[in-house]
Amino acid sequence: MEPNDSRGQDTILSRVALNDNKAGMQGLDKDKINKIILETSKGSRFYENELKRERQVNQRIEKMMRYKAKVTEQQVQKAQAEVEKLTADLERSRELDRVIVHVDMDAFYAAVEMRDCPELKKKPMAVGSMSMLSTSNYHARRYGVRAAMPGFIAKKLCPDLVIVPPNFDKYRAVSEQVREVFADYDPQFLPMSLDEAYLDITEHLEQRQHWPESMRTHQICEMKTTGVEEMSELEISVGAETDTLSPVLFEDSPSSSPVVSGADVKVEVFGTSPEEAVREMRFRIEQKTTLTASAGIAPNMMLAKVCSDKNKPNGQYRILPERKAVMDFIQQLPVRKVSGVGKVTEKMLAALGIISCSQLGQQMAMLSLLFSETTWHHFLQISLGLGSTRIDRDSERKSMSTERTFAEMSDAQEQYSLCRELCHDLAKDLQREGLKGKTVTLKLKNVNFEVKTKAFTLQCAVCTEEEIFAAAKDLLKAEIDYVSPLPLRLRLMGVRVSSFISIDDKQPRQKSIVGFLKMASDYSSSAQPSKSEMVSVLGSSVSSTWEQYPEPRSPSFTGETSKPFSKWRTESDCASEPQQQTFFQKAHAKRLQKQYEQEETSGPYTDKISKCLPTDSTNNSAFIVRTHKATVKTDETQRCTWISHPDTHELAAKSDSNLPTTNPVSYAAQTKTKSANMLQCFTCPVCFSQIETKDLSSFNQHIDKCLRSELDNKSRSMDGCQYLCEDKNLLDNQGDAEKDHHKAIDLSSVSRKSVLKRNDEGPHTSSSTPLFEICAHSGFNTPFFKRFESMREKGSLVPHETMSDSGCVSFHQTASSVEVISEPLDMKVSTLTCPVCNQAQDTDDLILFNHHVDMCLNQEVLLEFREAVPPMAQSNSKVKDHEQYSTARGKSKRRGLSPPPPPKKAKAISTRHTIDKFFKGNSNHKF
DNA sequence: GGGGGAAGGATTC
DNA sequence: TCACGGAATCCTTCCCCC
Numbered sequence: 001m002e003p004n005d006s007r008g009q010d011t012i013l014s015r016v017a018l019n020d021n022k023a024g025m026q027g028l029d030k031d032k033i034n035k036i037i038l039e040t041s042k043g044s045r046f047y048e049n050e051l052k053r054e055r056q057v058n059q060r061i062e063k064m065m066r067y068k069a070k071v072t073e074q075q076v077q078k079a080q081a082e083v084e085k086l087t088a089d090l091e092r093s094r095e096l097d098r099v100i101v102h103v104d105m106d107a108f109y110a111a112v113e114m115r116d117c118p119e120l121k122k123k124p125m126a127v128g129s130m131s132m133l134s135t136s137n138y139h140a141r142r143y144g145v146r147a148a149m150p151g152f153i154a155k156k157l158c159p160d161l162v163i164v165p166p167n168f169d170k171y172r173a174v175s176e177q178v179r180e181v182f183a184d185y186d187p188q189f190l191p192m193s194l195d196e197a198y199l200d201i202t203e204h205l206e207q208r209q210h211w212p213e214s215m216r217t218h219q220i221c222e223m224k225t226t227g228v229e230e231m232s233e234l235e236i237s238v239g240a241e242t243d244t245l246s247p248v249l250f251e252d253s254p255s256s257s258p259v260v261s262g263a264d265v266k267v268e269v270f271g272t273s274p275e276e277a278v279r280e281m282r283f284r285i286e287q288k289t290t291l292t293a294s295a296g297i298a299p300n301m302m303l304a305k306v307c308s309d310k311n312k313p314n315g316q317y318r319i320l321p322e323r324k325a326v327m328d329f330i331q332q333l334p335v336r337k338v339s340g341v342g343k344v345t346e347k348m349l350a351a352l353g354i355i356s357c358s359q360l361g362q363q364m365a366m367l368s369l370l371f372s373e374t375t376w377h378h379f380l381q382i383s384l385g386l387g388s389t390r391i392d393r394d395s396e397r398k399s400m401s402t403e404r405t406f407a408e409m410s411d412a413q414e415q416y417s418l419c420r421e422l423c424h425d426l427a428k429d430l431q432r433e434g435l436k437g438k439t440v441t442l443k444l445k446n447v448n449f450e451v452k453t454k455a456f457t458l459q460c461a462v463c464t465e466e467e468i469f470a471a472a473k474d475l476l477k478a479e480i481d482y483v484s485p486l487p488l489r490l491r492l493m494g495v496r497v498s499s500f501i502s503i504d505d506k507q508p509r510q511k512s513i514v515g516f517l518k519m520a521s522d523y524s525s526s527a528q529p530s531k532s533e534m535v536s537v538l539g540s541s542v543s544s545t546w547e548q549y550p551e552p553r554s555p556s557f558t559g560e561t562s563k564p565f566s567k568w569r570t571e572s573d574c575a576s577e578p579q580q581q582t583f584f585q586k587a588h589a590k591r592l593q594k595q596y597e598q599e600e601t602s603g604p605y606t607d608k609i610s611k612c613l614p615t616d617s618t619n620n621s622a623f624i625v626r627t628h629k630a631t632v633k634t635d636e637t638q639r640c641t642w643i644s645h646p647d648t649h650e651l652a653a654k655s656d657s658n659l660p661t662t663n664p665v666s667y668a669a670q671t672k673t674k675s676a677n678m679l680q681c682f683t684c685p686v687c688f689s690q691i692e693t694k695d696l697s698s699f700n701q702h703i704d705k706c707l708r709s710e711l712d713n714k715s716r717s718m719d720g721c722q723y724l725c726e727d728k729n730l731l732d733n734q735g736d737a738e739k740d741h742h743k744a745i746d747l748s749s750v751s752r753k754s755v756l757k758r759n760d761e762g763p764h765t766s767s768s769t770p771l772f773e774i775c776a777h778s779g780f781n782t783p784f785f786k787r788f789e790s791m792r793e794k795g796s797l798v799p800h801e802t803m804s805d806s807g808c809v810s811f812h813q814t815a816s817s818v819e820v821i822s823e824p825l826d827m828k829v830s831t832l833t834c835p836v837c838n839q840a841q842d843t844d845d846l847i848l849f850n851h852h853v854d855m856c857l858n859q860e861v862l863l864e865f866r867e868a869v870p871p872m873a874q875s876n877s878k879v880k881d882h883e884q885y886s887t888a889r890g891k892s893k894r895r896g897l898s899p900p901p902p903p904k905k906a907k908a909i910s911t912r913h914t915i916d917k918f919f920k921g922n923s924n925h926k927f
Numbered sequence: 928g929g930g931g932g933a934a935g936g937a938t939t940c
Numbered sequence: 941t942c943a944c945g946g947a948a949t950c951c952t953t954c955c956c957c958c
Binding site for chain 3: 016040041044045046047050128129130131132133134148149150151152153340372374375397398399400401402403404405449492494496
């Protein structure tokens with residue numbers, strides 16, 4: 001259907017044309033208004049998108065009509081029987097004894113603004129912006145200006161329109177006043193927004209019957225008496241009322257309270273009926289705020305809501321609690337008036353000849369064949385005038401989100417920046433409400449107004465900026481990659497967190513590392529803990545200094561290699577197959593849990609993620625050094641991690657130029673403090689000799705030297721850089737209780753300086769401060785690690801009692817209390833030997849070298865994989881498990897509407913080399 | 928086949 | 941001149957997994 005033909009225009013009218021389903025908008029010249037709206041909108045991207053959506057609705061209708069044409073009489077009869085049965089059931093359960101009230105403030109935001117700025121009262125005005133109006137006063141409505149209309153179109157309709165920017169603080173304050181009144185009638189009232197609420201006044205009315213008149217008498221604040229004005233039918237039925245104080249918000253509105261004049265004071269006495277109670281409530285609201293409210297009184301929420309609109313503004317309407325009264329009211333009610341029936345549903349029903357609720361009831365059998373069960377059940381309830389008679393006050397929030405609309409944004413870096421900002425804002429909101437959710441959803445709207453949402457469910461609930469951003473940025477990256485090389489042209493971005501965990505899940509039971517390993521053992525031997533158990537187990541108390549974190553990668557790296565331990569895949573594997581969690585997934589879960597615990601005891605995370613430190617170009621993991629601002633109570637547990645090298649930011653910036661990085665909070669100050677010019681004793685983390693110096697650079701030179709030597713050794717001996725390897729011999733030589741500390745070491749661990757600073761201040765305990773934490777996914781047959789082992793066995797190092805929450809093992813020096821000061825190594829290696837192919841690489845460029853290593857490993861793994869898996873099985877679920885990233889991005893359920901997923905990346909990981917395998921493989925070991 | 932995740936859409940204020 | 945929001949919920953459909 002072409003947009004320019006007359007039919008197309010009629011069609012689009014249902015979407016962009018004036019919706020006069022609002023108080024104060026009857027009797028307008030709709031044709032004229034619609035002509036202006038169409039002329040203003042036509043040709044815009046918004047309009048084009050609306051056309052597209054309209055076509056989709058038309059297709060739905062056509063499909064529905066085709067189906068309807070095929071429905072047989074027999075089907076209808078059968079459906080009719082079902083409808084009648086359900087109708088009888090519903091009738092039996094009909095409740096009429098509750099008195100439900102829906103109160104809605106009249107043009108709330110506009111009314112507040114007019115109250116505070118009386119000159120606006122005589123002008124057409126609206127609250128909002130040129131982009132969007134929140135509401136309008138009744139003058140403006142006469143021009144067709146209404147809520148949810150863009151300001152620029154409103155200006156076309158009414159050039160004199162005054163647009164006032166919203167002031168939500170003010171509205172909240174007024175709303176609070178109104179709610180104080182509500183509470184007197186129903187302490188458990190249900191606010192729906194700042195300006196409306198549901199109340200169940202049944203109990204209030206019972207009590208009210210026994211109230212003396214004095215309790216129902218209210219003094220009238222002298223404000224303005226305008227005399228008797230027009231009255232609605234309702235008010236005539238209620239009794240003569242005099243507008244005594246309406247701030248002339250609605251000059252043609254019905255009047256309100258009757259006045260009983262005393263000698264000096266005017267008072268008003270209200271009766272005991274529901275109408276009187278509600279009138280009193282509205283009276284008190286008006287007295288308190290000088291704003292008017294409208295109300296509906298009915299036996300259920302659905303009807304009360306419709307009723308509150310019946311005599312708007314400044315009026316009320318009651319449906320008596322009798323079946324006949326309800327059915328009489330419903331019969332002529334247009335379906336569109338019912339909350340929940342929007343323009344699409346209205347149009348679909350209209351196509352079936354259904355405009356009123358009585359028609360809805362007449363065609364229920366057919367509707368039951370054309371719509372889903374949920375939908376037609378809802379229709380049936382509407383047609384019977386049924387609704388909820390109990391106000392659900394206990395419903396919990398299910399999601400929290402933040403989104404922003406902006407001028408076109410095509411630059412990826414800007415988009416990542418914005419994404420982080422949104423995550424920051426959302427994290428603050430979540431933490432304010434103490435919420436943590438497992439599903440992160442990214443919402444994008446492109447410049448053509450097409451909306452796309454991408455969601456990912458993590459195994460653990462998250463609430464910090466970093467955690468949310470970690471997921472959101474990957475979702476964003478997937479979209480950017482998908483449209484690449486074209487830019488992703490956005491006009492809106494939003495981030496949502498949902499699937500909140502329950503209170504129970506937030507309170508994990510503590511378990512020791514023994515428990516953890518026992519569980520890992522049990523786990524692998526089929527006894528699966530529940531999710532909450534899993535979270536609990538992973539919540540052991542540890543000190544965290546280093547954390548594995550996915551490095552935001554620059555585009556130049558994206559296609560290089562698959563990244564074996566990206567958080568993305570880690571989490572998705574967790575989510576989909578908890579029983580196959582890798583060690584790192586568990587460790588990550590534990591980290592998140594630990595974070596939460598710290599927040600619980602010490603307030604929110606101070607968000608001091610000092611830096612993502614890319615260690616080298618092949619390593620997909622960056623290290624985040626967290627500093628906790630007084631998050632732990634005792635000295636024993638108070639630990640800080642410092643970055644000792646001032647160049648780390650530059651390094652990070654170079655490696656991570658495409659993405660916004662975390663603000664290096666107070667980094668410089670910390671560095672300076674730690675670099676105080678005093679003689680200190682350092683332990684070389686590589687050769688473990690004691691170096692006494694006050695010059696860190698000389699110490700660093702020493703470490704560099706050691707590391708070069710170490711790396712050279714390692715490159716010859718290790719069987720895979722950051723890829724896992726197992727050393728059964730080593731394991732066999734260890735005591736059972738210590739085996740849990742045998743983690744591998746990775747290239748990144750080696751390629752960093754670790755400065756051990758003696759802490760001579762005050763007493764120390766060996767268990768208080770970690771000397772070293774070796775990141776979990778590393779090889780442990782390296783000389784480097786073995787030296788650790790040796791030191792540990794000698795008693796110089798005491799393994800921390802638990803596995804670190806970052807998936808690291810902490811070591812503590814017994815001789816003195818130390819702090820770990822770590823940084824990535826700015827290594828200068830002249831010649832590097834590939835640990836995979838054992839070929840010397842003619843380069844000292846780590847990026848090139850690491851790229852080569854990745855390529856070698858990919859080839860090896862692919863080779864192994866091909867050998868291990870028959871060709872036909874290579875596309876099975878085992879493969880899919882590693883493709884969560886692609887899955888999340890391309891797993892559109894609406895294949896016809898969504899683009900196909902991007903090509904899947906080659907993997908460079910073999911499940912052979914996982915710690916998880918290690919645990920499983922050693923499940924017979926007695927830990 | 929049911930449960931649940933993902934994605935899109937409808938609806939409300 | 942250009943220019944159509946933000947937050948939340950519920951529903952439907954598709955699809956995967958058990």
